[in-house]
Amino acid sequence: MAAITLTIDDKQVSAEDSQSVLSIAQEQGIAIPTLCHLEGVYDVGACRLCLVEVAGVNKLLPACTTKATEGMVVRTDTERLRKYRKITLELLFAERNHVCAICVANGHCELQTMAYNQGMDHVRYDYCFPKWDMDLTHERFGMDHNRCILCARCVRACWHIEGAGTKNVAGRGARSHIITDMFQPWGEAESCTSCGKCVMACPTGALFERGSTTGEMQRDRTTLEFIVTAREKKQWIA
Amino acid sequence: MDLSELNQIKERELAARKKYTLRCCMAAGCMSSNAESVKEELEKAVTEAGLGQEVEVRGVGCMRLCCEGPLVQADPDGILFEQVDPDAAKSIIAALKGGKAKARLGNPQSPFFTQQKSIVLANSGIVDPERIESYIAADGYQALYHVLRELDPNEVVTEMVTSGLRGRGGAGFPVGLKWGTVAKSPGAKKYVVCNADEGDPGAFMDRSVLESDPHAILEGMAIAAFAVGADQGFIYARAEYPLAIDRLKKAIKQAKAKGLLGAGIFDSPFNFTVDIRIGAGAFVCGEETALMMSIEGRRGTPRPRPPFPAESGLWGCPTLINNVETLANVAPIIRNGGEWFAGIGTEKSKGTKVFALAGKIKNTGLIEVPMGTPLRTIVEEMGGGAPDGGTIKAVQTGGPSGGCIPAHSLDTPVDYESLGKLGSIMGSGGMIVMDQDTNMVDVARFFMEFCMDESCGKCIPCRAGTVQMHHLLDKIMDRKATARDLQKLEELCDMVKSTSLCGLGQTAPNPTLSTLRFFRNEYEERLQPDVFGPRGNGKPAKTKASA
Numbered sequence A: 001m002a003a004i005t006l007t008i009d010d011k012q013v014s015a016e017d018s019q020s021v022l023s024i025a026q027e028q029g030i031a032i033p034t035l036c037h038l039e040g041v042y043d044v045g046a047c048r049l050c051l052v053e054v055a056g057v058n059k060l061l062p063a064c065t066t067k068a069t070e071g072m073v074v075r076t077d078t079e080r081l082r083k084y085r086k087i088t089l090e091l092l093f094a095e096r097n098h099v100c101a102i103c104v105a106n107g108h109c110e111l112q113t114m115a116y117n118q119g120m121d122h123v124r125y126d127y128c129f130p131k132w133d134m135d136l137t138h139e140r141f142g143m144d145h146n147r148c149i150l151c152a153r154c155v156r157a158c159w160h161i162e163g164a165g166t167k168n169v170a171g172r173g174a175r176s177h178i179i180t181d182m183f184q185p186w187g188e189a190e191s192c193t194s195c196g197k198c199v200m201a202c203p204t205g206a207l208f209e210r211g212s213t214t215g216e217m218q219r220d221r222t223t224l225e226f227i228v229t230a231r232e233k234k235q236w237i238a
Numbered sequence B: 001m002d003l004s005e006l007n008q009i010k011e012r013e014l015a016a017r018k019k020y021t022l023r024c025c026m027a028a029g030c031m032s033s034n035a036e037s038v039k040e041e042l043e044k045a046v047t048e049a050g051l052g053q054e055v056e057v058r059g060v061g062c063m064r065l066c067c068e069g070p071l072v073q074a075d076p077d078g079i080l081f082e083q084v085d086p087d088a089a090k091s092i093i094a095a096l097k098g099g100k101a102k103a104r105l106g107n108p109q110s111p112f113f114t115q116q117k118s119i120v121l122a123n124s125g126i127v128d129p130e131r132i133e134s135y136i137a138a139d140g141y142q143a144l145y146h147v148l149r150e151l152d153p154n155e156v157v158t159e160m161v162t163s164g165l166r167g168r169g170g171a172g173f174p175v176g177l178k179w180g181t182v183a184k185s186p187g188a189k190k191y192v193v194c195n196a197d198e199g200d201p202g203a204f205m206d207r208s209v210l211e212s213d214p215h216a217i218l219e220g221m222a223i224a225a226f227a228v229g230a231d232q233g234f235i236y237a238r239a240e241y242p243l244a245i246d247r248l249k250k251a252i253k254q255a256k257a258k259g260l261l262g263a264g265i266f267d268s269p270f271n272f273t274v275d276i277r278i279g280a281g282a283f284v285c286g287e288e289t290a291l292m293m294s295i296e297g298r299r300g301t302p303r304p305r306p307p308f309p310a311e312s313g314l315w316g317c318p319t320l321i322n323n324v325e326t327l328a329n330v331a332p333i334i335r336n337g338g339e340w341f342a343g344i345g346t347e348k349s350k351g352t353k354v355f356a357l358a359g360k361i362k363n364t365g366l367i368e369v370p371m372g373t374p375l376r377t378i379v380e381e382m383g384g385g386a387p388d389g390g391t392i393k394a395v396q397t398g399g400p401s402g403g404c405i406p407a408h409s410l411d412t413p414v415d416y417e418s419l420g421k422l423g424s425i426m427g428s429g430g431m432i433v434m435d436q437d438t439n440m441v442d443v444a445r446f447f448m449e450f451c452m453d454e455s456c457g458k459c460i461p462c463r464a465g466t467v468q469m470h471h472l473l474d475k476i477m478d479r480k481a482t483a484r485d486l487q488k489l490e491e492l493c494d495m496v497k498s499t500s501l502c503g504l505g506q507t508a509p510n511p512t513l514s515t516l517r518f519f520r521n522e523y524e525e526r527l528q529p530d531v532f533g534p535r536g537n538g539k540p541a542k543t544k545a546s547a
């Protein structure tokens, strides 16, 4: 591991060469919006919100999966990026049924917060209004596909932190959806250990604890980080 | 197997040639119009006429003019019979002796044939794809011998660099450079993958090559494996290509039996095995990282690159992935030298390109032309122009990732750079000709629907963006859209192109962008006045997007 220096938004910073652009920016207090990134599991570069401009590269690169290199010059907040981020959020809101006023996660939703922060005040595209079901077969947790943004954080938490491999993505394109086991109802998924890590991982109201009120929908993300840090670094700190 | 054995097989095969050969196309196009019975009837007729010593009936690969199939060609005079009926078999045999055949005569001297230059398809229509001896008689596996016994891996890579060959899977990446990178990547285990997923609608070049000359792919893969230091190869073919898969299986079996695959090939220390993996026909699985996920038995979704497969591919090992047609060029390049290949084509696009010619054109089928051939030569001379007195409006290349080239640009040479300048791409070789009745908005919508259906759903811009772009195109088609919608469409095209994770999303807007560039009026004439404008009723039209 070697130390490198790079420039992020005109700020010279030093970092380790194994670090992603995202983690360096976070250390420096430079906020790059993310949705599919989750501390503790590997990154997949799927939501495209963290795209940044890198001098000399003609494509936009996802900060979460791009390793920093010596002398890199990164811009995280250009007009072009802001425009794309807003469109990305509009596309998400038009894709499924995000009715914040009646959502369990109202007020504690990363998607909602992101939309506020990025100044997405309305959606210019026609809503798709797809018909998606809820899965309320599990005794403690529920899944509302209408709120799912397919970030696959639950899938990664389930496979790589809990190691149960219950959650998966099925279908493709706009018909993609999260399934449990071999597309069994959650309550009948034998591999599920009911650990609730997927619920902790979910950024929206798609996964929730049954019977909890909107006010109780604070996600306990630190638990996930705590487990991963304890396991990988043998440190009992979150 | 050593060189003298290889030559013996070749000589024996050549010595067994008969006075007359009836080559019958046994590729999927002709097979679908009853070519199998034609061949059977011809064989029967030969036996009945007692000409078994004089006439060979040989099943061969694609003879190119697919629209006139089943095709039969009689050597030594090269008489071409089109749309052959099984009942005509007897008369065709009689025709060899001067009788009159009850079959339509084709013209092998027409520009469709004479303007072709065959490197990739050199054996197609000549060699029996189901017999390794037939391939060996056409100098098959000589290049592999030369490479294994007389060159070192570095020299093979250098030869590929000299040739200037670029990947035929779509992006046109220099082959020598890719091979060199994999060769240099550290790792005890490496793989070679042949991408035979061919998912572009209307494209069938790779299928034809596999059906017509499967050993050429095996030889190309073995040479590539030696050059990069791999000992295991995979051919990823789609399940929709059962004949190609069947012939590959046969070819692998025969090559193994002759010691041309397996351990210690040509008594060298080089080992190489090839396995087939069958894909379920998802377009996105042609994308290299998704393809490798699929080979590993996982859900076929792309992942961000870097790391590129050359560094970390199958099971994290350095992996070389090349397209079918790319690999089919390898043995000829080794046999004739990189310089020879570099002498064909244009400055930056070397060699030839195979196209599947389809759409509103008289002669549809498979063509191979030198890079730099003007589109006009292909479409008007070789293809014979639009049928029924129609006029050509545009030529689509590159399938769902490509664009439409308008008729006024038909003098464009086909090479990577020229097509790129027109907002299209070479792509893998689908070429669809469109006539005056084609609605270009509809064309854009068709390809957008394809991309929407084939999007893997992993990243948001492609998954949700294609749905919205398709919806907007739908609205324009239905004359329900306003200038504002068109503006939204253009904005989305730019956004999806710039932000999608893999090539599918990054190129999905191309057909829309290119038709907007050359046929913008067709979009604009369908627009409604803005409801909030001077003539609107103040109520926005209610529509619902659906996937």
Ligand SMILES: Cc1cc2nc3c(=O)[nH]c(=O)nc-3n(C[C@H](O)[C@H](O)[C@H](O)COP(=O)(O)O)c2cc1C
Pocket: B166, B167, B168, B169, B170, B171, B172, B173, B195, B196, B197, B198, B199, B200, B283, B284, B285, B286, B287, B288, B289, B321, B322, B323, B324, B326, B327, B428, B502, B503, B504
């Ligand atoms: C959506 C998508 C589909 C693709 N489909 C194919 C295909 O069917 N066949 C192919 O050879 N390459 C396909 N490619 C290109 C491959 O990713 C890869 O670049 C190619 O196989 C490399 O081989 P080459 O260098 O010989 O061209 C596709 C790429 C994308 C983004």
Ligand code: SF4
Pocket: A147, A148, A149, A150, A151, A152, A153, A154, A155, A178, A201, A202, A203, A204, A206, A207
């Ligand atoms: S359920 Fe939640 S965590 Fe899982 S993919 Fe959907 S939004 Fe992401």
Ligand code: SF4
Pocket: B284, B301, B302, B454, B455, B456, B457, B458, B459, B460, B462, B463, B500, B501, B502, B503, B504, B505, B506
């Ligand atoms: S661009 Fe489309 S196909 Fe490619 S990863 Fe994104 S959703 Fe999947």
Ligand code: FES
Pocket: A033, A034, A035, A036, A037, A044, A045, A046, A047, A048, A049, A050, A051, A062, A063, A064, A065
């Ligand atoms: S956080 Fe990087 S792509 Fe989603």
